[in-house]
Amino acid sequence: MAAKYLDAIMLFGDSITQGAWEFNGIGARFAHVYARKLDVLNRGFSGYNTEWALPVFEKIVAKHHEQQHVPPVRLLIIWFGTNDACLPGQPQHIPLERFTENLSTMIDMIRSPTSPFYSPVTKIILIAPPPVNTYQRGADLASRDPPRELDRQFEATKRYAQEVLAVGEKEGVPVADVWTRLWEAAGQDERSLEQFLYDGLHLNEAGYQVAYDELLKVIRDNYPELRHDQMSYVFPRHDYLYDHSVEEFKAKLFN
Amino acid sequence: MAAKYLDAIMLFGDSITQGAWEFNGIGARFAHVYARKLDVLNRGFSGYNTEWALPVFEKIVAKHHEQQHVPPVRLLIIWFGTNDACLPGQPQHIPLERFTENLSTMIDMIRSPTSPFYSPVTKIILIAPPPVNTYQRGADLASRDPPRELDRQFEATKRYAQEVLAVGEKEGVPVADVWTRLWEAAGQDERSLEQFLYDGLHLNEAGYQVAYDELLKVIRDNYPELRHDQMSYVFPRHDYLYDHSVEEFKAKLFN
Numbered sequence A, B: 001m002a003a004k005y006l007d008a009i010m011l012f013g014d015s016i017t018q019g020a021w022e023f024n025g026i027g028a029r030f031a032h033v034y035a036r037k038l039d040v041l042n043r044g045f046s047g048y049n050t051e052w053a054l055p056v057f058e059k060i061v062a063k064h065h066e067q068q069h070v071p072p073v074r075l076l077i078i079w080f081g082t083n084d085a086c087l088p089g090q091p092q093h094i095p096l097e098r099f100t101e102n103l104s105t106m107i108d109m110i111r112s113p114t115s116p117f118y119s120p121v122t123k124i125i126l127i128a129p130p131p132v133n134t135y136q137r138g139a140d141l142a143s144r145d146p147p148r149e150l151d152r153q154f155e156a157t158k159r160y161a162q163e164v165l166a167v168g169e170k171e172g173v174p175v176a177d178v179w180t181r182l183w184e185a186a187g188q189d190e191r192s193l194e195q196f197l198y199d200g201l202h203l204n205e206a207g208y209q210v211a212y213d214e215l216l217k218v219i220r221d222n223y224p225e226l227r228h229d230q231m232s233y234v235f236p237r238h239d240y241l242y243d244h245s246v247e248e249f250k251a252k253l254f255n
Helices: A026-033 A050-060 A064-069 A096-111 A134-142 A154-171 A178-185 A190-195 A205-222 A246-254 B026-033 B050-060 B064-069 B096-111 B134-142 B154-171 B178-185 B190-195 B205-222 B246-254
Strands: A008-013 A039-044 A073-079 A123-127 B008-013 B039-044 B073-079 B123-127
Touching: A008 A026, A008 A050, A026 A039, A026 A205, A026 B026, A039 B039, A050 A096, A050 B246, A064 B064, A073 A096, A096 A123, A096 A154, A123 A154, A123 A205, A134 A190, A154 A178, A178 A190, A178 A205, A246 B050, B008 B026, B008 B050, B026 B039, B026 B205, B050 B096, B073 B096, B096 B123, B096 B154, B123 B154, B123 B205, B134 B190, B154 B178, B178 B190, B178 B205
Parallel strands: A008 A039, A008 A073, A073 A123, B008 B039, B008 B073, B073 B123
Antiparallel strands: none
8 A cells, every 4th residue: 555646836945844744834835725626745854954954955856757656746845944054163053055956956956857856837936934032042052961052143144034935936946934924024133033933933823924914915916827726626525425325436547 | 747655644534534634624634644655645525425536436436456556545434424414304315224335335445355446554533523513503504594493303314423432443443432422521511512613614723633633533543553753754865875875875765
């Protein structure tokens, strides 16, 4: 026995993606609204930056000759930057230019006809990392045993978020600008970000709500064929069987 | 591009399964605790009974010759009965003996070596349907436009739940007895079930909590190798990369 049948949405990112099933996060919300339409695959890797994620990406996407056997990914959502933006000297830090290169490499792997992972059926969305609340994050790290120094700065994460927008512009890939949406929702006040971040870094339910709304808008504006409210169930609604026999139903499924 | 790599848990059932991403339901909870270990595939079909679900089952599980190409389902969770137990005359009603047969057919499809869907790697759990609160359900149906008559009875659903236990006993398949757990949690008082059912039929967050706890217990007692807290991540934790180069990491992934 094995799983098959539904096409998929793949969420590829760091802890903010891995945690997307908690707090009514974007994983749980997407899985709910795309139920019976698309499967939602969580490929979030807590703590990863783009440099570490790249070799993993080669393992989790199918090569061209394998694609006929596995469910196609209709939508790939790439959400990195939070860890890449750690300050220089931190183990997760990736220089900005390299971050840019890595995002472009991921996109090219899927979009370049000469790539072994080429998949013209896959649409891509980038997400900008959320702003960091260094007051909250600093307090969290200081409270640990042993206490740790602040590992991120507000302006650094902002630069990485802006870079995601720049990559999207250059590559022609739509961007869900979660950084700006959260910043605006917090009244452009760093301390007020605590409404949306439970530890200064990771989204709580309100934060995921902002990310979800922004993602739905990007889908609506760029890939209307992937709007959950425009897609049909793969299998009929149950009331089809109020008016049809099981034999008619089977004929519909298997012919 | 296509999805691959993680083995899967498949949740196969009716609306109570389809809705399992809402209200911190078992879909969302399982997806969270099995993140980076197993994918959770929701194959819930609102309104379906076992008779209608059987042909769909043939479409969503891979035949033997296809299995090498798709992620194996390590755990299949079958949760029906709520609709089968509708009263005779209702379009969703399935006679008790036929319900029993259908559950056994699903199990045999996976376990019988002569079945085209035979999959010895797949473990199975049955779930008994929750008790119905006919006070709540009756009020819900009466409030519709046009008003509808009560379509289920407490004792009928109880019989179908008991039958799931009997099938499990006969087939040697463990059962998560969500009926009894909810009944006990409600102090064996039908009206008190409203703590766990938002409309007399479907689970709310507290109801899914009871189902989740019972399922974890059944996994722990019967399939300890599938305990989420005993399984390892498929890909290394990020701090592996604090002590190893990206080249060492790649060698680990690709060799």
